[in-house]
Amino acid sequence: MKLIKILLVEDNPGDARLTEEALKEGKVCNDLFHVIDGVEALEFLRKEGKFKDAVRPDLILLDLNMPRKDGRETLQEIKADPKLRRIPVVILTTSKAEEDIFRSYDLHANCYITKPVDLPRFFEVVKNIEDFWMSIVKLPSA
Amino acid sequence: MDKKPISILLVEDNPGDIRLTQEAIKEGKLINELFVVNDGVQAMQFLHQAGEYQDAVKPDMILLDINLPRKNGDEVLSEVKEDPDLRRIPVVILTTSKAEEDILRSYDLHANCYVTKPVDMDQFLIIVNSIQEFWVSIVKLPGK
Secondary structure (H helix, E strand, C coil): CCCEEEEEECCCHHHHHHHHHHHHCCCCCEEEEEECCHHHHHHHHHCCHHHCCCCCCCEEEECCCCCCCCHHHHHHHHHHCCCCCCCCEEEEECCCCHHHHHHHHHCCCCEEEECCCCHHHHHHHHHHHHHHHHHHCCCCCC | CCCCCCEEEEECCCHHHHHHHHHHHHHCCCCCEEEEECCHHHHHHHHCCCHHHCCCCCCCEEEECCCCCCCCHHHHHHHHHHCCCCCCCCEEEEECCCCHHHHHHHHHCCCCEEEECCCCHHHHHHHHHHHHHHHHHHCCCCCC
8 A cells, every 4th residue: 555745834823624524534545744835845855854754755835835844845845956856846936826837837847737716626726736636647656 | 726737747558458448548537638759769850849749748647668669668767857848747666676686776766656467457557546546635745
């Protein structure tokens, strides 16, 4: 039974909680790691500081609007790093702005998803992400 | 949710797989438009609206096989993702290969995702439908 490791980069505790709940209910066993901004995300991925024992995630769920280092910069750094670039990054954000969508894809985000405001729909979307990325797609192994 | 049909470019040389993909697209909730080319050279001509494809539309997403005649999927992927006009189009690798090196290389070349074609026909339809559903109903595509 495969265990998928997911890194959630999300500053909003409510959204983080919801995402965690939704993933727990899903079909595929997963381990969720949560960091609250882009600085922590990169430290986690590079196994630095307090994250020196971090695992390499199979998938990253990345918010765009975060303090200290936002998702756009974080995405850019991940996709520019030869050791990290292959990890699929799913942008999961409230932003519907066309420029955010374009820029994310230009920076090689694997896909872009807008968080629904509505709770049940939010759950549904996270489950759909899980279904697709963990059951349909072949993820690059670490 | 108000979703519009999208246009999909299928780059595939196997007639059986083309047929199955066409079936799956037809069965989807939305009737998405499917354009088919059979090798990597045609794929690039289509995307550049060159030669016989001068009236081609720019697709909203690309389903790309790896093993193709004339120019293979890796080369197409590489060219698409390096081209500022094309790089944002999501590319879903859809291939028989389960080889780790193919998976890793595709992601390194910025494939948006990698899906292995099931041998079983019913499963194949389910997979293509799932791809369709996810990329049309859940994902925000970059649009033209």
